[in-house]
Amino acid sequence: xxxxxxxxxxxxxxxxxxxxxxxxxxxxxxxxxxxxxxxxxxxxxxxxxxxxxxxxxxxxxxxxxxxxxxxxxxxxxxxxxxxxxxxxxxxxxxxxxxxxxxxxxxxxxxxxxxxxxx
Numbered sequence: 001x002x003x004x005x006x007x008x009x010x011x012x013x014x015x016x017x018x019x020x021x022x023x024x025x026x027x028x029x030x031x032x033x034x035x036x037x038x039x040x041x042x043x044x045x046x047x048x049x050x051x052x053x054x055x056x057x058x059x060x061x062x063x064x065x066x067x068x069x070x071x072x073x074x075x076x077x078x079x080x081x082x083x084x085x086x087x088x089x090x091x092x093x094x095x096x097x098x099x100x101x102x103x104x105x106x107x108x109x110x111x112x113x114x115x116x117x118x
Contacts, residue, residue: 003055003065010052010114018045040103047076047107048114069112076108077101 025037051072055065066072080101088094 003067004059006115007052007055007059007065010111011049011056014045014049014052018042018049021045040099043100043103044107044110047104047109048111049107050079050104051075051108051111067115069109072108072112073105076104080104 021037021041025034025041028034028037051066054075055067058065066075083104084096084098084100088096
C-alpha cells in the first residue's frame with residue numbers, strides 16, 4: 001500500500017507541475033529556460049508520471065509495481081518510440097524528436113530516484 005500512496009502522490013505532484021508549466025511556459029522570456037519549458041519539460045514530467053501510473057495499474061491488478069530501473073527504461077523507450085514515431089506516422093499530427101525520447105528516459109530515471117527515496 002505504501003507503493004500505491006507514493007505513486008498517487010507522484011501523479012498528483014507532477015500533474016500540478018504540468019498545469020503550472022502549461023500556464024507559464026509562454027510567458028517566460030529567458031532564452032534557454034523558455035525553450036526548455038516549451039519543448040522538453042512536459043516530456044520529462046511525462047517520463048515521471050507514466051511509470052507511476054503504470055505502477056498504480058499494476059498494484060490494482062495485484063502485481064508488483066515498476067521498481068527496476070531497467071523495466072522503467074524499457075517502458076519509457078517503447079512509449080517514446082510509439083509517441084514520437086508511430087503515432088505521428090499514423091495520425092499525421094506532430095513531429096518526431098529524438099530528444100523527446102531522451103526527455104522521457106530522463107523522467108523515468110527521475111521517477112526511479114524518487115521511488116528509491118525512503
